[in-house]
Amino acid sequence: GQSLEQPSEVTAVEGAIVQINCTYQTSGFYGLSWYQQHDGGAPTFLSYNALDGLEETGRFSSFLSRSDSYGYLLLQELQMKDSASYFCAVNSGNTPLVFGKGTRLSVIA
């Protein structure tokens, strides 16, 4: 089977940095994706890591350690609009994405 673990909720202050962790157990692994979903909205793609290391895209960065079956999403200079749910998802080969349960991020003033 496949499973992903991520914190259910995180609260952070506007302007701060927050890290959302994700650990996974899968029978195969190609890469780890991150998606953002605002309430009532569609999931939107943030990043994909196939190799170990840090991928940076503007205020968002994503990290992967394949040996530790672990990754994280780092959000810098938090803005109120970043309040949303964040999902990690595993691409384990010819099967489509398996999503975690999501982390609800609340950004407060």
Add this chain to the structure above:
Amino acid sequence: GAGVSQTPSNKVTEKGKYVELRCDPISGHTALYWYRQSLGQGPEFLIYFQGTGAADDSGLPNDRFFAVRPEGSVSTLKIQRTERGDSAVYLCASSPNPPGLAGGGSYNEQFFGPGTRLTVL
């Protein structure tokens, strides 16, 4: 350009009825996915099409669920004899590339539609 569209946006039906949910993927995207999302949960995979064929239907919960993509573009998810437990948001996504291929960055991006909220009374 146009994104993934889904119709209807909301569907309320009675237990035991039949429903059809439609997905229009981004033009040219060969891969199409259906997911189901319950409140407070992540999207749960149902079925994946590559072109016209269902490449993986292992996520369909039972034989009441069926999906087609006859011309390789629009897809319809069909649910027979609906049950209250079927109530959820049904999401459709498409991608230009099939899953499982190596590639960095946005190569494996899936583009999601706004979903259809199904309520079974």
